[in-house]
Amino acid sequence: MAGILVFIEQRNGNLRKASLEALSEAARLGRSAGGPVCAVLVGHGAAAKAAELGRYGAGKVFVADEERLALYSAEGYAAAVRSAVEKCAPSALFMAATALGRDLSGRLAARLGWGCLADVVKVTWEDGAVVATRPVYSSKALATVDGAGKPVVVTLRPNVFPASTGEGTAEVETLPATGGSLRAVVKEILAKEGGELDVAEADVIVSGGRGIKGPENFALIRELASVLGAAVGASRAVVDAGWIDHAHQVGQTGKVVSPSLYIACGISGAIQHLAGMSSSKVIVAINKDPEAPIFKVADYGIVGDLFQVVPPFVEEVKKLKSES
């Protein structure tokens, strides 16, 4: 094994959890296959965090710390990561399948002439190469994929691999300044109204569907979400009806999520919706139709009127939370 390089994403100087998950998984593979694991950290002012990546299993961390890389630029980040690839010649480049990782991976793979195994949920090392499992057809099937015997970029789905820490400090090496002009440039970042938690990042999601009857009743969904520290999700039907923004949509033409807990309220479970959430660890359905397809994938459920079930459920969860 010629080693794994892991791209570490940061936002405002904070390392992204999903990147630490990817690094931890690379370290596990490195230990079992006996190969070195390096990391590459790109940004401005994030260098201070480099050495601590040793705790997640990086032996060496390459750092590109430049003012022009403070905000994401596919071209600039690709140039920085490429110079780290040239230094350590890995057989795989890992990164988190976040909005940034999914964008950067394509640009970088094409630049390197490598394939990309996108959004994987399982990675193994066989005969010196990565073999991965990835959900396809929006999780209606699972494909076992490889890089056809060549080095590959691998993006790992957030929230699937555990981030594990140990002891260790990484050696830090500064990369030469990136050259070339940056054409597509981020001018500013617009935060969503109220800084709401995004379904793609949430560990718990409470979703509402047509059964909530009107946009005003998202207040009930939001109340339960707030008690659980959850993000608010939605079915396609209510997004198309304009009850809530598309960023909340879970399913085939929305986000594919795998939180620890997914609570579907008034969602019947169209195949496109199930495709987006059926890999959640625990699924709860509240729906008045006992025949609703959502119950087929639910671990727990209540057949009943959500307007009568959710309020006492909120109270009970509050009580349980206050006891702990």
Place this chain on the structure above:
Amino acid sequence: MKTCVLMAYVPDTASVIKIGGTGNRIGEADIKWIVSPYDEYALEEAIRLKEARSGSVTVITYGPERAQQGLRECLARGADAAVHVRGGEGTFGDALAIARVLAAAIRKVGPFDIVFAGVKGVGSDNSLVGAMVAELLDLPHVASVVKLDVGEGKLEAHREIEGGAEVVGAPLPCVVTAQKGLNEPRYPSLKGIMASKKVAIQGLTPADLGLDEAALAGPDATCRWRALALPPAKAGGTILKGEEDPAAAARELARLLREQAKAI
């Protein structure tokens, strides 16, 4: 303004997926094929640009014979020209191989001010081809766009990220991939359907583009699907009756989630 739209013809999102005979592809027997939903947003944006400032829209696809139907549908919605690169059986799922073919097609029939694509083709769900085509053509790209303003020689786009959006500026020519929320695609008009039948689709092969498809699918392949499986079926869940005493069911659900599932 000359633009093109990269289109993938994919299984309908409502399709039930079965595993095909080779064990690494889906069974295509009962599949209904559609223009990938994200490509519809890409096409709509290209048509709106043409309507606002004249020019033309060329739709390009790389795929088997049936993809012609998808091209006809795009023409009916308002595209002016269509290019069909025939093939794609051996390179299925290999985003870089597909991007190499599409980039070569753009070099042949372009140049374009904006290359549009959907943020992903539903199916292989790679979400890679747009950025790869940009890199191969040495163009900037903005992916997952939910809002687009095109100015003189430049554009400004909102790119969806976790918890918000990035406002990205880029010079033209540029590759843009469309996310849901960018626009509301139109349906084909009867007039459009009639007119589309008169348009000749330009047929090409990878060889016409100077590419060896057998090599792309063989020694030059960068990603292989070894096997395809259906996800494991889920065991029956604990479903409570909440019609008569919803409050009791709610309390019991909270208890189960706390004590059994340890989820709250």
